[in-house]
Amino acid sequence: MKKTLLLCVFILITMGCSKKQPRKVGILVKDPDYIKAKSLFSKNKDSAFYYFNKVATSSRDSLSTAFAYNYMAWIQNYAGDNFGSQESLLASLKFLDERNPKHLSCLSSNYNELGSTSFNLKNYDAAIFYYDSARRYTNDKEDLITNANNIGLVYQEKRNYNRAIKIFSGILLQSKETPKIYARILTNLSYTKWLQNPAYNPEPELRKALSIREAENDEWGLNSSYAHLADYYTSRNISAALFYAKKMHHIAVKLDSPDDQLEALQKLIQLSPQTDTRRYFTIYHKLSDSLQTARNTAKNQFALIRYEAQKSKSENLQLQKENTIKRYQIFARELLILGIALFSICAFVFAVIWFKRRKRLMEISARNALRDSQLKTSKKVHDVVANGLYRVMTEIGNRPGIDKEEVLDRIETLYEKSRDISYENPNNLKNFNEVISELLISFATEDTKILIAGNNSALWKNVSDTIKYELEHILQELLVNMKKHSQATNVALKFEHDKDRINIYYTDNGVGMPNGVQENNGIRNTGNRIATVGGAIIFDTKVEKGLKIQITFPNP
Structure with missing residues (x-):
């Protein structure tokens, strides 16, 4: 017992x-x-x-x-x-x-x-x-x-x-x-x-x-x-x-x-x-x-x-066996209807996707056009108004006896340019050698001497107005940067015609760019401008003192 x-x-x-207790096994599932x-x-x-x-x-x-x-x-x-x-x-x-x-x-x-x-x-x-x-x-x-x-x-x-x-x-x-x-x-x-x-x-x-x-x-x-x-x-x-x-x-x-x-x-x-x-x-x-x-x-x-x-499962198998012939007859019709439905759906989906894609491309194109327009306007404001005003300010500061009427004429010219800033066509620049000389001399002061060589009318004879327009603003940008940052006392610009290209050599004895060219707005605009006319601007920062720049562009 x-x-x-x-x-x-x-x-x-x-x-x-052996009784089972709470489980430890498990995973992180988001279902x-x-x-x-x-x-x-x-x-x-x-x-x-x-x-x-x-x-x-x-x-x-x-x-x-x-x-x-x-x-x-x-x-x-x-x-x-x-x-x-x-x-x-x-x-x-x-x-x-x-x-x-x-x-x-x-x-x-x-x-x-x-x-x-x-x-x-x-x-x-x-x-x-x-x-x-x-x-x-x-x-x-x-x-x-x-x-x-x-x-x-x-x-x-x-x-x-x-x-x-x-x-x-x-x-x-x-x-x-x-x-x-x-x-x-x-x-x-x-x-x-x-x-x-x-x-x-x-x-x-x-x-x-x-x-x-x-x-x-x-x-x-x-x-x-x-x-x-x-x-x-x-x-x-x-x-x-x-x-x-x-x-x-x-x-x-x-x-x-x-x-x-x-x-x-x-x-x-x-x-x-x-x-x-x-x-x-x-x-x-x-x-x-x-x-x-x-x-x-x-x-x-x-x-x-x-x-x-x-x-x-058994009932379905029996039903399939009994209705095999009938289902076969219906199959072709259902397949045709399904094909038409699928084709219609696919066509609709394709049309929707194509329309959305076309709409998206148009929106992108519109945004790009607006951005390009804004960039062009920004560049013109910088070149025409900002640098122009700085040039006038420089002349007023360095020429005590400057004529008031002349200053007003300059400002009125800037005003007219700012009103027409949205126009794409550059000004028709005649006597461009004089325009360049006047531009360069306007930055000369008692402390800063500017020497010019090779700037004659023959040099600019075959240069298009578009290139002249861009070049004027490029030179103006370089001189504005010189005035603001370089502390140079001597500046030299040499113009020469070399076969099918025109080269401009800029040299000053300022502080230079020991750390490389800085990508500020003006320098970036200068590079973009010369690139639009097929030219290039080269900064030589290896000199011990001062700055050397070469500007080159084609002259067909």
């Missing part, structure tokens, strides 16, 4: 030790159905299953689909539907690639769940195979220890106590850094030794594990410790056994674990005085019936889904 009782207790405890399912997982597993199923059947991401099936399998296992759980796990494996590092955690979880369902179905050899497979896909120390513990429990269930003890002993020291896991291994090791040898005293280790779990507030672990201590004391101290059975029932209710509640109630029925036995039996009976009904309902739900899917 005692041996039969011990065997029953052993089976119940083994089931309790709203997946997020919804995860939020419901610990609250309403039926609803969570529904949303995970939506992900599994609609997601285009293989890893999201695999994890959805994994969670569905866990829910089915929790509901007692082990075969349905295995089916979901095998479906999950189809979406995983062991060569992809991101898939390894799900692979490990799948094989661990397959080990759990095989254990529940008492297929212990398969359970060991799957637990071993799970270890291949993880490097996490805690996962490896947990997998080894699961294998040890399988050998315990097979009553291969020596093998189980060897496994538990091998991982006990490895788990010491993690108190919760250490307490679990210590409990399983001492309990297995007691199962192997009823004369062995596991009480010190069981109480040590209990103390660790109390310190860690490990409620699932406390549930296990209370169960083991109640079993150990059953044949030694009824009062102590009853005490731990009550504590187990209390925490099982708190954890909302019906299996643990039933196990605790079985202990209470066996250990309690006869006056309490009937009450505990009534509670046990109601809870057992309720749990069995709920699990049967869940199993029937999963079975109904599979049945409806299979039935729908």
Whole structure:
């Protein structure tokens, strides 16, 4: 009788030790159905299953689909539907690639769940195979220890106590850094030794594990410790056994674990005085019936889904067989209609895209034209108004006796130029050598001497008005920069005609440009101007002092 009782207790405890706890596995998925399912997982597993199923059947991401099936399998296992759980796990494996590092955690979880369902179905050899497979896909120390513990429990269930003890002993020291896991291994090791040898005293280790779990507030672990201590004391101290059975029932209710509640109630029925036995039996009976009904309902739900899917598939095949000829006749008409529809849609889409593209190109062209116009206007304002005013200011400052009327004429000329600034055609510049000479001399002062060579009318005979217009403003820009920045006392400009080009050499003894040419607005405009007429401006900054510039442009 005692041996039969011990065997029953052993089976119940083994089931309790293998009970599944909250999962660690998971990934960051943005799918709203997946997020919804995860939020419901610990609250309403039926609803969570529904949303995970939506992900599994609609997601285009293989890893999201695999994890959805994994969670569905866990829910089915929790509901007692082990075969349905295995089916979901095998479906999950189809979406995983062991060569992809991101898939390894799900692979490990799948094989661990397959080990759990095989254990529940008492297929212990398969359970060991799957637990071993799970270890291949993880490097996490805690996962490896947990997998080894699961294998040890399988050998315990097979009553291969020596093998189980060897496994538990091998991982006990490895788990010491993690108190919760250490307490679990210590409990399983001492309990297995007691199962192997009823004369062995596991009480010190069981109480040590209990103390660790109390310190860690490990409620699932406390549930296990209370169960083991109640079993150990059953044949030694009824009062102590009853005490731990009550504590187990209390925490099982708190954890909302019906299996643990039933196990605790079985202990209470066996250990309690006869006056309490009937009450505990009534509670046990109601809870057992309720749990069995709920699990049967869940199993029937999963079975109904599979049945409806299979039935729908069979009916469709039969319907296809009966209507093959009719569907073939309709096919050509439907194909024609579909072709026309697709052509119309494609034509419409093409027209919309073409129109939008044409509109976008027109907008870009308009923006570019506006920007070019603004740049031209900006350049004219800089060259005509700003540099012109600076030239007048220079003459006023360097010629005390300058005629007032002459100044007013100059300003009026600038005014007229500013009014006509939007016109594109350059002025018709005659006697250009005199225009240049007058421009250069206007920047000469008592402190700054300007020497001019080669500026004669023959030089400019074949030069177009456009080039003359640009060149006047280029020279004006150079002299304005000289006046503002160079501190030069001697400036020389030499003009020469070399075959089909005209070269202008500018030299001053100012501070020069030791750090290279600076891209200010004036210098940039100067470069742009000479480039528009096919010329170039070259700054020689290697001289020790002063500045040398060469301006060259074609003269056909």
